[in-house]
Amino acid sequence: MASVHESLYFNPMMTNGVVHANVFGIKDWVTPYKMALLVLLSELGRTGAQLGLLERRRLNRLLLPLLQGPDMPLSRLRKAIEESCPHLASSVHIRLKLMAEGELKDMEQFFDDLSDSFTGTEPEVHKTSVVGLFLRHMILAYNKLSFSQVYKLYTALQQYFQNDEKKSGTDESDMELTNTEELEGKMEKEELDVPLREEEISCSGPLSQKQAEYFLSQQASLLKNDETKALTPASLQKELNNLLKFNPDFAEAHYLSYLNSLRVQDVFSSTHSLLHYFDRLILTGAESKSNGDEGYGRSLRYAALNLAALHCRFGHYQQAELALQEAIRIAQESNDHVCLQHCLSWLYILEQKIFDSCVLLEHSVNKSLHFGLPYLASLGIQSLVQQRAFAGKAANKLMDALKDSDLLHWKHSLSELIDISIAQKTAIWRLYGRSTMALQQAQTLLSMNSLEAVNVGVQQNNTESFAVVLCHLAELHAEQGYFAAASEILKHLKERFPPNSQHAQLWMLFDQKIQFERAMNDGRYHIADSLVAGITALNSIEGVYRKAIVLKAQNQMSEAHKLLQKLLIHCQKIKNTEMVISVLLSIAELYWRSSCHTIALPVLLQALALSREYSLQYLASETVLNLAFSQLILGIPEQALNILHMAIEPVLAHGAVLDKGCAMFLVAKCQVASAASYTPQKKIEALESAILNLNEAKTYFAKVDCKEQLRDVLYFQARLFHTLGKTQERNKCAMLFRQLHQELPAHGVPLINAFK
């Protein structure tokens, strides 16, 4: 999850995690499209009084997106107007036609007349209204044009009109296509949802300023939220190069190119683009900022900070540290606390790569809150919670902290952080071994609607949070034996996060883990062994652990022991408590497999103490089961039964099906063992209840198709029936056992000794 937090790099198109569409500052130029709008406005002024109320309202709603949106072809504009008021559309068209097919003086006359709408005792347009501002902008821009520019504008208008004529003449089918899309109604929504169509993307000609801005902000937000929907790296780069060829001053394109290069892990071009962007930014900053040095000093700081981020992403931690130091120094010199906070967060991330420390992070959270940076503060809290959860801090406090930061998120509607928070809760509940809670959180996130303004229609984004939650969901299902459902979820993951995308590694690991578990259950160790390599590639610690488990299952005890010891030392060093406990359990199992129960006991007690301390409840119950088994073998089944009562409840409530089966089997064994000293009457009762428990265990094992365990249970049950003298049942069990026994190879460990 740590990499979620790395997304806190400074992004010029983003503040507090929200992508803004327009950060470039509008520069107004008269274009043919704008002239068409002007014609529309003047028509509206002329005939406005005759329009019906409904039409008026529809038109008014249409105007704003038209004024603010990118330039569009005349045909689309006409369609948009037609939907609101067909009558007006035709009159606009006629006037444009007159102007385009007439003479230059028609256009000049038109602009002369435009300013009339402001004059008079009761002007049609108020000077400071949106429309008024637009009109005045346009008139001003027009008046600024030189003679040749005016002529050029006129020829551009003619071309604009003729292109439309040509299109409507020849390509009727294409028109139809655009029609259906536009029939959906709301203009702005359609604009945002439908990814740029082929013609728009691959148009060799230049984009207009607005179009370019729109293109950039859209791609940037897609890169952040849903990589698969963005253009492929190659084609995006092509587009950007095209854009830069026509307008080398468009600095933001360099930034997008940097982000794009990051996608394909290209150090060289990403560094190049990043530095180029900031070189450009420094220029614009210096030009536009009135408050002296502040403008470009700021971008210098962020330039260094971004360079640090870049190096961190490529794993050059030493370089990143140097760059970060530089950023911090400059920020300190100019007293930029906001920048310093960003630096602090990055410093934390860097330190985390090297060694654990949460002092920095606490500082960061406090300061961020103080300077009113909710995004940064929440990220800090989340990192802190994550770290504390691993460090075994009290669960209620962590949940409290998450709840508090959730309040912040909802207040500022930071949807990305809300997603992360829920994903984190899922992970934490799973860590604590509360699968039902985890399941609930996962479902919450999945059924929540996205809050992002950019993606109103789309339900979810393809962010890391979703990948995490879906992976957990798959594993939870697999644990309960619903393998079909699990593989369905994984299939979905594969579709949403294609193998070469950013978060694909997550599901790859989970997929292999689930496959591994299945192979182990079925006793197909060679398959499990072949999966180990894949797991190791994605997570080395997990890989080593799995390797040890396979070795153990294949009865290569000494190798497994060696491996586990090494792993234990390593995990203790990096403080991966969860893994330490798992390893301890495996070691204990190795001991009791080699009949050294007395040695296993202290190991188990250590594991129990650890899991209690870190409140890893599920691991604790598992340890208790192991402990009980050892006690059983050591001949104190009463004691074993006693402690089993502690563990059985959480196991049945939250455990995997396999664990449930094992637990019930163990209970039955203990019951039988302790019944030895009972009176005959009580003994029969105890045996009967043991049989019931065994039945339950059997259903659990059957669910996960765990034949070996099933065979053991049947054997045990048959023996019990035999003792009770129920021949018929005994024979049935024996027959089932015989069937299974023929299917499976016999293995060396005596049946009664195996607990798992």
Place this chain on the structure above:
Amino acid sequence: MAAAAAAGLGGSDFSDLREIKKQLLSVAERSRERGLQHSGKWASELAFALDPLPLSELPPPPALTEEDARDLDAYTLAKSYFDLKEYDRAAYFLRGCKSQKAYFLYMYSRYLSGEKKKDDETVDSLGPLEKGQVKNEALRELRVELSKKHKARELDGFGLYLYGVVLRKLDLVKEAIDVFVEAAHVLPLHWGAWLELCNLITDKEMLKFLSLPDTWMKEFFLAHIYTELQLIEEALQKYQSLIDAGFSKSTYIISQIAVAYHNIRDIDKALSIFNELRKQDPYRIENMDTFSNLLYVRSMKPELSYLAHNLCEIDKYRVETCCVIGNYYSLRSQHEKAALYFQRALKLNPRYLGAWTLMGHEYMEMKNTSAAIQAYRHAIEVNKRDYRAWYGLGQTYEILKMPFYCLYYYRRAHQLRPNDSRMLVALGECYEKLNQLVEAKKCYWRAYAVGDVEKMALVKLAKLHEQLNESEQAAQCYIKYIQDIYSCGEIVEHLEVSTAFRYLAQYYFKCKLWDEASACAQKCCAFNDTREEGKALLRQILQLRNQGETSSTDIAAPFFLPASLSANNTPTRRVSPLNLSSVTP
């Protein structure tokens, strides 16, 4: 005619200078007929350098064909319009002409008209985004027509050249190279085609894979491109052999040699050649910007001032003139005015690369870092291989106290000029600021090994060793430094020499090598800032010597002088690849 000329060239030998002269004269005439002024100028300049021909051997005027005769009137009219820069008018009267000459002029005037309009458009476009969109509208049509003719093999050498130019303008570099090579084969005498080829070839590898016609023109081309690709040794060799072949009077070759010396920073040689050039060709403006750069580096104010005034009298609206004046003002520390003149140079020719970089330097002097960055970035946009701009960017960020950030830029500059010590020293300084002393040492050592221009690398290296308590290495470096300085015969900086001696004196004192120590201490006394220390040290040495055994009386020649530069003093470390730990580009 073209075929005949090509046949006459036969191989790259210069034995028949008369033949060469004939060819040059005829091609100059033919270039002029087609309005290709620059190629004509080049050929005539070269022809001028050769001995004059007797009347009987003068090349006959090109024979007129039937077609030429038919188009003669239209051609004559159009040519005069063309000379008056009325391209559209010229093209109008040439339409339908079939003869090669007229057809070329027809196409060429259409091309030039498009270019002229493009330049005019740039001034008043409709919006910021349109700025880059202005393009020569005629190019596409020209390409279509020319490619048809090309397929039909109807283009002569000049036509192929024009086709290549059109392709290059459309960014079709690969096709353009092929066409230019073809043009060079068909008409090797046309210098323009060769020159275009020079601009398109970016590295030595590309050059290797070109199949060029085997003529004497190829020698000029190779020499030129070697200069462009910074392969100065090879270029100088080529030019020398050309001079030996009989072109000793050519101003073109002389100027190219001067530029080559400038590129390897052999300032004295370059200066003397430029002075010679100005004597031969006093009204020359070309390459004078390079000359002024040299004068600037040497801080020769009066000479630069004379040059500036002189050029200003000849033609003040030339890019080179503006550049020289800019340099002049810069040397006089009037940086605003200097920047103004560089801006004017850019207005005259927006593709004039040097001015962007120089303007960046001026802004740096004015402490206007953002404008400097802008200027340098522009320079890089025009030519990515401009190491001075990369270096300038690095310097700018260094001034802004961002040593880590500027590493990238210095590294770029270093990549482009791997054997230039200035970038290495700059890199080393940055690493030193970042406290990456190992890297810094590598850089300084490398800078020394590739031949340090400013002689500072060794001192810096020594100081680093001093910091790291590696006294022996530090002493070694100081010794080498002193030897370096003395072998140059001039004392560049007293301060550093004195520190070197002071350190050495103390070092030898610690090592109890009294003779060496006292020699160094005596040297110390020669400098103001170390005199007292030197004297004190001498006294101490004397005391200790008196206490100890009597020293040997014979004092050998001072070890640090070049005379005693013995074999064991040579650096033990060889130049190894500069293996900086940073993996970044």
